[in-house]
Amino acid sequence: MHIVVCIKQVPDSAQIRVHPVTNTIMRQGVPAIINPYDLFALEEALRLKDKFGGTITVITMGPPQAEAALRKALSFGADDAILVTDRAFAGADTLATSCALASVIRQIQNNMPVDMVFTGKQTIDGDTAQVGPGVAKRLGLQLLSYVSRIAAVDVEQREIVVQRRAEGGVQVLKTALPCLVTMLEGTNEMRFATMPNMFRAARHPLKVWDKDAAGIEDMTKIGLKGSPTVVSKVFAPTPKSARAEIIAVESGEPKDMAVTLLAKMFTRFPQIEKQLTQQA
Amino acid sequence: MSETAPARKGKRKFELDPRLAGYKGVWVFIEHERGRVHPVSWELLGEGRKLADMLGVALSGVVLGEPGATTRNFCEEAFYHGADRCYLIEDDILKDYRNEPFTKGMTDLVNAHQPEILLLGATTQGRDLAGSVATTLQTGLTADCTGLTIDPDNRSLAATRPTFGGSLLCTIVTLNYRPQMATVRPRVMAMPARDESRRGAIVEHPLNMVEANIITKVLEYIPDAMQDKPQLPFADIIVSGGRGMKKPENFQLIWDLAQVLGAEVGASRPVVQAGWADLERQVGQSGKTVRPKLYIAAGISGAIQHRVGMEASDCIVAINNDPNAPIFDFATFGIVGNAMHILPALTETFRQQLATTKIAS
Ligand SMILES: Cc1cc2nc3c(=O)[nH]c(=O)nc-3n(C[C@H](O)[C@H](O)[C@H](O)COP(=O)(O)OP(=O)(O)OC[C@H]3O[C@@H](n4cnc5c(N)ncnc54)[C@H](O)[C@@H]3O)c2cc1C
Ligand SMILES: Nc1ncnc2c1ncn2[C@@H]1O[C@H](COP(=O)(O)O)[C@@H](O)[C@H]1O
Numbered sequence: 001m002h003i004v005v006c007i008k009q010v011p012d013s014a015q016i017r018v019h020p021v022t023n024t025i026m027r028q029g030v031p032a033i034i035n036p037y038d039l040f041a042l043e044e045a046l047r048l049k050d051k052f053g054g055t056i057t058v059i060t061m062g063p064p065q066a067e068a069a070l071r072k073a074l075s076f077g078a079d080d081a082i083l084v085t086d087r088a089f090a091g092a093d094t095l096a097t098s099c100a101l102a103s104v105i106r107q108i109q110n111n112m113p114v115d116m117v118f119t120g121k122q123t124i125d126g127d128t129a130q131v132g133p134g135v136a137k138r139l140g141l142q143l144l145s146y147v148s149r150i151a152a153v154d155v156e157q158r159e160i161v162v163q164r165r166a167e168g169g170v171q172v173l174k175t176a177l178p179c180l181v182t183m184l185e186g187t188n189e190m191r192f193a194t195m196p197n198m199f200r201a202a203r204h205p206l207k208v209w210d211k212d213a214a215g216i217e218d219m220t221k222i223g224l225k226g227s228p229t230v231v232s233k234v235f236a237p238t239p240k241s242a243r244a245e246i247i248a249v250e251s252g253e254p255k256d257m258a259v260t261l262l263a264k265m266f267t268r269f270p271q272i273e274k275q276l277t278q279q280a
Numbered sequence: 281m282s283e284t285a286p287a288r289k290g291k292r293k294f295e296l297d298p299r300l301a302g303y304k305g306v307w308v309f310i311e312h313e314r315g316r317v318h319p320v321s322w323e324l325l326g327e328g329r330k331l332a333d334m335l336g337v338a339l340s341g342v343v344l345g346e347p348g349a350t351t352r353n354f355c356e357e358a359f360y361h362g363a364d365r366c367y368l369i370e371d372d373i374l375k376d377y378r379n380e381p382f383t384k385g386m387t388d389l390v391n392a393h394q395p396e397i398l399l400l401g402a403t404t405q406g407r408d409l410a411g412s413v414a415t416t417l418q419t420g421l422t423a424d425c426t427g428l429t430i431d432p433d434n435r436s437l438a439a440t441r442p443t444f445g446g447s448l449l450c451t452i453v454t455l456n457y458r459p460q461m462a463t464v465r466p467r468v469m470a471m472p473a474r475d476e477s478r479r480g481a482i483v484e485h486p487l488n489m490v491e492a493n494i495i496t497k498v499l500e501y502i503p504d505a506m507q508d509k510p511q512l513p514f515a516d517i518i519v520s521g522g523r524g525m526k527k528p529e530n531f532q533l534i535w536d537l538a539q540v541l542g543a544e545v546g547a548s549r550p551v552v553q554a555g556w557a558d559l560e561r562q563v564g565q566s567g568k569t570v571r572p573k574l575y576i577a578a579g580i581s582g583a584i585q586h587r588v589g590m591e592a593s594d595c596i597v598a599i600n601n602d603p604n605a606p607i608f609d610f611a612t613f614g615i616v617g618n619a620m621h622i623l624p625a626l627t628e629t630f631r632q633q634l635a636t637t638k639i640a641s
Contacts (some may be wrong), residue, residue, distance in 0.1 A: 246603075268631075
């Protein structure tokens with residue numbers, strides 16, 4: 001079985017700060033990590049490989065530094081890695097990103113047929129959950145989004161049964177390979193990297209593809225040019241018409257603050273008092 | 281959206297490609313599962329009504345489902361919630377949601393009737409469908425928006441969502457592509473009033489697919505056991521804690537207050553990531569959007585990704601020891617102080633207050 005896993009390197013959002021004066025994002029010194037959601041996709045792919053054997057190719061589109069994310073994925077047990085990097089891809093929105101990734105997967109397929117593609121549910125920076133469905137559509141793969149469990153795979157029959165998170169329940173879906181799975185969070189736990197894999201990862205000759213190697217023919221479909229959506233402005237949220245009324249009491253005692261708050265709140269929002277007394 | 285795309289400053293004079301000028305009207309996908317419409321669809325009709333009125337065009341619902349009274353009734357409900365028209369495809373194939381037939385139905389309708397705006401809920405179903413439809417139509421899609429309006433200069437949809445990192449919002453437009461697509465999360469937009477006197481027209485379409493050619497089959501649907509899941513989005517009172525609670529043990533103070541108030545417990549993302557609270561309880565951009573009557577936030581700074589998930593609350597009480605915390609910019613009442621002292625005092629005061637009202641009544 002040949003599985004392609006799409007991963008993205010993202011800045012660790014927990015450590016991002018916004019410059020208080022210029023309102024710009026301060027990325028300096030923020031460590032880059034593999035998008036946490038993609039680890040669930042990678043681990044699930046590794047489990048399939050444990051069961052059925054085969055090859056896992058991880059791919060990422062990003063700046064040259066994204067190499068670190070690929071080496072990390074190799075240390076977990078992926079077999080091969082492709083870094084897709086070219087200035088022409090810069091500024092891509094989800095449509096242009098899915099176009100580039102689909103083209104890369106087509107090139108991979110020319111060497112070795114692909115049975116499954118895995119992506120994370122979403123990234124923590126783009127946060128759109130659209131790239132997976134986009135890649136599936138472009139490659140004509142059956143889309144299995146928000147998968148919480150891979151229940152069964154029949155390699156001979158080329159069939160797969162999965163549980164998919166729906167609104168208010170779980171759909172059990174059966175489909176045929178090849179397919180694309182976007183994996184839900186919390187579905188598995190990433191294994192530890194083994195020593196041999198760590199050594200292999202450090203030495204592995206990474207493939208670096210530019211737009212030509214990625215098979216891009218139409219330059220108007222990738223990067224900023226291929227992105228229908230345009231950021232028209234970035235701004236700080238405005239304070240509401242009025243700032244919070246600060247509850248101040250002379251004593252400075254928490255108890256007095258609490259009493260004052262309740263009095264003011266129940267006067268201005270009788271519906272809250274009503275709600276509470278009805279419950280009581 | 282693109283986080284790497286440079287922000288383009290200023291108003292650009294913009295002429296829509298004449299080929300696209302024929303795209304008219306605002307559409308809302310009416311999402312349903314197991315015979316129930318997802319409330320986000322009605323919320324979107326409320327918002328879609330405003331956009332359609334700004335543009336002076338019609339508002340339509342899109343209903344895809346199995347033939348029968350239930351599906352027809354979804355159209356009637358769409359009219360009650362503000363739609364002028366419903367595009368309807370009835371086919372047994374559409375009994376359960378599946379990507380392939382729904383994508384075909386939706387793209388066929390768009391190609392035939394050419395709406396300028398198409399809105400969907402940012403649910404597992406809406407996001408699954410939106411990604412496939414936007415890719416098939418080769419148009420722009422802005423995910424998880426928190427605000428929608430029309431740019432008066434060029435009639436384009438200006439979709440606002442929080443952006444990467446800390447405290448910023450960005451507005452995204454789709455210029456020379458139609459339709460302009462956006463997904464919006466449940467509870468972000470207000471529920472419009474339901475008016476049973478409203479009527480509308482149904483425009484029917486065939487699906488033109490045969491079941492034998494559809495590869496993916498639904499074997500089963502397992503409904504969630506609802507009892508033990510927190511129902512944050514519909515709670516009337518929520519007490520939330522953030523990283524300022526310092527230690528998991530201190531989070532008990534949040535639970536104590538919630539218990540006295542009969543409230544649900546919420547949390548900011550760092551707290552969820554640290555494992556002090558379940559993912560189900562995360563409020564914000566990548567958690568739940570809530571609209572309670574009362575939202576109490578303790579030790580939460582008020583970053584934009586948290587704010588968009590709770591700012592529609594009727595009354596927000598913020599407890600924070602930093603008088604400059606951004607949450608005071610939009611909270612209703614603020615207490616500057618140590619949450620570890622304020623929370624127990626609040627719990628006690630509410631307890632006494634409620635005991636007195638009970639005796640009085
Ligand atoms: C793509 C993306 C999506 C995100 N989605 C979400 C989301 O859905 N929900 C979410 O919440 N965040 C989300 N975030 C994270 C968000 O940007 C903030 O980092 C987060 O909301 C901050 O959480 P916090 O307020 O608990 O922590 P902090 O920002 O660390 O704030 C802690 C606050 O506690 C106060 N404090 C400290 N000690 C005390 C004390 N003793 N008493 C009282 N107050 C005290 C401090 O003054 C401070 O204001 C997202 C980020 C990204 C990039
Ligand atoms: N630049 C990229 N390179 C490789 N995979 C990506 C890239 N961007 C997104 N993905 C994949 O698509 C998923 C959804 O991303 P998004 O639509 O940005 O939320 C991610 O979890 C990744 O698996």
